[in-house]
Amino acid sequence: MPYGRRAPITQKGGKILRSFGVALWFMFLTFPIMVIKISPLEKNIEWRWGRMIYVGAGAFVLSLLWRYVIEQKRGPIPKEEADPLKVDTKDTGWNRGGSHSLQERLAIFFHKNKKFRILTFTGLFFIIAAFPFVFSTYQTSIIITALMYVMLGLGLNIVVGLAGLLDLGYVAFYASGAYFYALMNHHFGLGFWAALPMAGALAAIMGLLLGFPVLRLRGDYLAIVTLGFGEIIRLVLENWNEFSLGPSGIARIDRPGTLGIDFDLRDHTVYLYYIVVVLVAFTIIVVSRLRNSRIGRAWIALREDEVACQAMGIDKTKTKLTAFALGATWAGFVGCILAAKTTFINPASFTFMESAIILSIVVLGGMGSIFGIILGALVLILLPEYLRAFSEYRMLVFGASMVIIMVFRPQGIIGGTRKRHEFHVKEPTGEKP
Amino acid sequence: MEYFLELFFGGLTRGSIYALIAIGYTMVYGIIQLINFAHGEIYMIGAFTALIAASALSIEGFGGWSLLVLAGFIAIVYSAAYGFTLEKIAYKPLRKASRLSPLISAIGMSIFLQNYVLLAQTSDFLPFPPLIEEFSFLEQVTVMRSSELLILSVTAVSTALLTLFIKFTRMGKAMRAVAQDKTMAMLLGVNVDRVISVTFIIGSTLAAIGGVLISSHIGQINFYIGFIAGIKAFTAAVLGGIGSLPGAVLGGMVLGWTESFATGYVSSDYEDVFAFGLLVFILIFRPAGILGKSTAEKI
Numbered sequence: 075m076p077y078g079r080r081a082p083i084t085q086k087g088g089k090i091l092r093s094f095g096v097a098l099w100f101m102f103l104t105f106p107i108m109v110i111k112i113s114p115l116e117k118n119i120e121w122r123w124g125r126m127i128y129v130g131a132g133a134f135v136l137s138l139l140w141r142y143v144i145e146q147k148r149g150p151i152p153k154e155e156a157d158p159l160k161v162d163t164k165d166t167g168w169n170r171g172g173s174h175s176l177q178e179r180l181a182i183f184f185h186k187n188k189k190f191r192i193l194t195f196t197g198l199f200f201i202i203a204a205f206p207f208v209f210s211t212y213q214t215s216i217i218i219t220a221l222m223y224v225m226l227g228l229g230l231n232i233v234v235g236l237a238g239l240l241d242l243g244y245v246a247f248y249a250s251g252a253y254f255y256a257l258m259n260h261h262f263g264l265g266f267w268a269a270l271p272m273a274g275a276l277a278a279i280m281g282l283l284l285g286f287p288v289l290r291l292r293g294d295y296l297a298i299v300t301l302g303f304g305e306i307i308r309l310v311l312e313n314w315n316e317f318s319l320g321p322s323g324i325a326r327i328d329r330p331g332t333l334g335i336d337f338d339l340r341d342h343t344v345y346l347y348y349i350v351v352v353l354v355a356f357t358i359i360v361v362s363r364l365r366n367s368r369i370g371r372a373w374i375a376l377r378e379d380e381v382a383c384q385a386m387g388i389d390k391t392k393t394k395l396t397a398f399a400l401g402a403t404w405a406g407f408v409g410c411i412l413a414a415k416t417t418f419i420n421p422a423s424f425t426f427m428e429s430a431i432i433l434s435i436v437v438l439g440g441m442g443s444i445f446g447i448i449l450g451a452l453v454l455i456l457l458p459e460y461l462r463a464f465s466e467y468r469m470l471v472f473g474a475s476m477v478i479i480m481v482f483r484p485q486g487i488i489g490g491t492r493k494r495h496e497f498h499v500k501e502p503t504g505e506k507p
Numbered sequence: 508m509e510y511f512l513e514l515f516f517g518g519l520t521r522g523s524i525y526a527l528i529a530i531g532y533t534m535v536y537g538i539i540q541l542i543n544f545a546h547g548e549i550y551m552i553g554a555f556t557a558l559i560a561a562s563a564l565s566i567e568g569f570g571g572w573s574l575l576v577l578a579g580f581i582a583i584v585y586s587a588a589y590g591f592t593l594e595k596i597a598y599k600p601l602r603k604a605s606r607l608s609p610l611i612s613a614i615g616m617s618i619f620l621q622n623y624v625l626l627a628q629t630s631d632f633l634p635f636p637p638l639i640e641e642f643s644f645l646e647q648v649t650v651m652r653s654s655e656l657l658i659l660s661v662t663a664v665s666t667a668l669l670t671l672f673i674k675f676t677r678m679g680k681a682m683r684a685v686a687q688d689k690t691m692a693m694l695l696g697v698n699v700d701r702v703i704s705v706t707f708i709i710g711s712t713l714a715a716i717g718g719v720l721i722s723s724h725i726g727q728i729n730f731y732i733g734f735i736a737g738i739k740a741f742t743a744a745v746l747g748g749i750g751s752l753p754g755a756v757l758g759g760m761v762l763g764w765t766e767s768f769a770t771g772y773v774s775s776d777y778e779d780v781f782a783f784g785l786l787v788f789i790l791i792f793r794p795a796g797i798l799g800k801s802t803a804e805k806i
Contacts, residue, residue: 099592100592102588103585103588103592104627106555106556106559106585107556107559107623107624107628108627110559110563111628112558112559112563118566119566125627234607240607240610287787287790287791290791290794291790291794294536294540294749295745295749295794295795297542298742298745298786299787299790301738302742302783302784302786305779305783306780309776309777309780310780312776313774313776313777313780430614433607433611433614434614434615437607437608437610437611441605441607466626467622467626469618470622472618473615473616473617473618473621474615475615476612476614476619477596477597477612477615477616477619480608480609480612480615481597481600484601484605484608485605
């Protein structure tokens with residue numbers, strides 16, 4: 075029996091019975107928290123037995139569904155175990171034309187059909203350009219947020235996806251960009267356009283500052299130090315009142331300058347929308363160019379094997395530090411945009427949860443894949459927004475969907491594909507040229 | 508001097524709770540190299556179950572030590588059940604996936620469990636009944652409360668029991684084998700799935716013990732306590748050297764003292780800054796934690 079694969083349930087009704095067991099288990103599990111409600115002041119207990127039935131029924135159905143989906147994913151169980159000694163004559167080790175995944179086939183199709191490609195891009199361009207005029211200010215504002223997270227995701231992807239450095243404190247750079255613009259605007263009246271590149275540069279310097287002490291750390295030690303770094307930044311912002319105006323935050327930050335033209339709120343939102351769209355396009359171009367550049371390939375090599383990478387003459391220190399700095403830059407930009415968008419910031423916007431959400435965008439979307447990250451950001455940011463109908467249940471659904479996506483698609487919605495050259499063996503036709 | 512001692516014991520108490528939770532992190536990490544971000548939530552669920560059980564039982568007429576023991580027992584059973592189920596749902600299907608996937612699954616589970624408790628119970632702080640009775644022989648002592656003494660002794664006993672378990676039982680031996688080399692252990696007939704389940708159950712049990720004791724000591728809980736405690740305990744585990752049991756205990760103590768003295772002598776606002784600052788400082792000089800062994804990589 076291969077590891078991790080349970081014996082298939084063969085007898086009739088076995089699935090039902092097992093799901094029934096799961097339902098009973100969950101009824102037991104949720105009993106104290108779902109059923110009993112105590113009010114500590116009046117010292118009485120409310121028993122909510124009705125909920126137990128819901129839990130039981132829900133667990134039963136979900137368990138059947140879960141098992142069905144997992145079985146579908148694994149494909150049909152082979153009648154006889156494959157003989158490990160029998161060499162599969164068809165597979166010669168070279169990847170042939172027919173064995174591509176759907177995603178790869180789409181990419182190839184997209185690459186070959188020039189007409190189709192142009193059509194798609196023009197269509198996309200018009201949809202994006204027309205969006206704020208078709209939809210309400212509220213919708214536009216949500217999309218702006220989602221696009222900001224696309225940039226954050228792409229930035230973090232440099233550190234986590236390409237260089238393989240697990241950064242749980244990415245929010246620190248985001249916060250420093252936001253506070254830089256807010257404080258500069260508050261004290262010296264610095265405008266958005268001047269602050270934007272400076273915020274990016276500041277974040278890059280912060281990235282270097284964080285990068286130096288953690289160069290020697292690897293894996294999860296790095297994760298906790300970056301997490302600590304993020305928390306330290308937030309706590310300092312919260313407690314150092316003279317510097318950051320404390321937990322009450324900074325209000326009345328200027329929106330992006332508009333060359334003296336008077337804008338109302340809607341115009342401002344539309345204006346910001348276009349700024350963000352242009353910046354996202356810029357990010358996508360830079361990040362995709364970076365990935366295929368010398369430094370980008372060095373990051374990937376570093377992620378795959380540090381020792382081998384050094385043996386090939388790649389400077390580990392320089393490579394890691396550039397990853398931190400270039401990753402952080404985008405967070406600085408987005409922080410600056412956040413301050414300009416909301417015109418109010420406080421330390422509570424920069425908790426660890428924020429880092430976790432950005433990391434989830436990267437991993438859920440598919441590490442290393444730009445399209446995947448865009449999709450991940452749209453899903454993770456728009457999902458809670460449009461789930462507002464369920465208001466109080468939305469975070470519950472959000473957490474559950476993170477688990478479910480990971481369980482059923484561990485490589486993310488769209489897994490990152492590496493550039494590769496393929497070698498196609500032509501079938502020998504029998505005649506010599 | 509008295510103030511110092513008070514802070515010392517306060518830090519030790521906090522440290523023991525961190526240690527109890529950190530053991531869960533460190534054991535899971537040692538076996539499947541996963542940061543179980545939902546571990547703090549298990550601790551929170553333990554505290555909530557204890558609160559509910561204690562309230563229900565005290566209406567039934569239980570009181571005194573029997574109430575603490577019963578409520579604690581129920582909390583342990585439920586926490587262990589949650590830990591077991593958590594692993595089966597969120598981590599087991601991902602055992603062969605890349606290392607970040609279970610991490611995201613863990614974060615998702617943490618959000619889910621927090622909101623589950625929030626929706627099923629309440630978002631307010633609930634008063635936790637003082638389950639720990641005052642010891643009469645401690646009446647003259649001003650530097651230490653009886654709940655602190657109890658927390659210290661329970662921590663000492665449970666870590667000692669755990670060490671014995673890992674050193675001398677069959678399951679403990681299997682755990683060490685899996686931690687060293689999972690594939691090899693499997694080849695030698697160790698039931699890896701069961702070992703992982705037992706690890707989650709033990710970790711959850713200790714988290715529940717910590718949850719019940721500290722909630723009773725502090726006197727209030729809400730759905731969010733697990734998150735903070737989880738991050739602190741994880742810090743403690745890394746500080747001591749992740750994967751090492753004595754490391755987790757030592758890391759917890761060091762973290763507890765740092766926080767306690769920082770609060771007492773500097774300012775309570777910066778207690779977390781000191782905690783994380785110390786972590787960064789120690790890791791710069793000892794990149795594998797205080798007791799962690801930095802292994803040379805073989806090529």
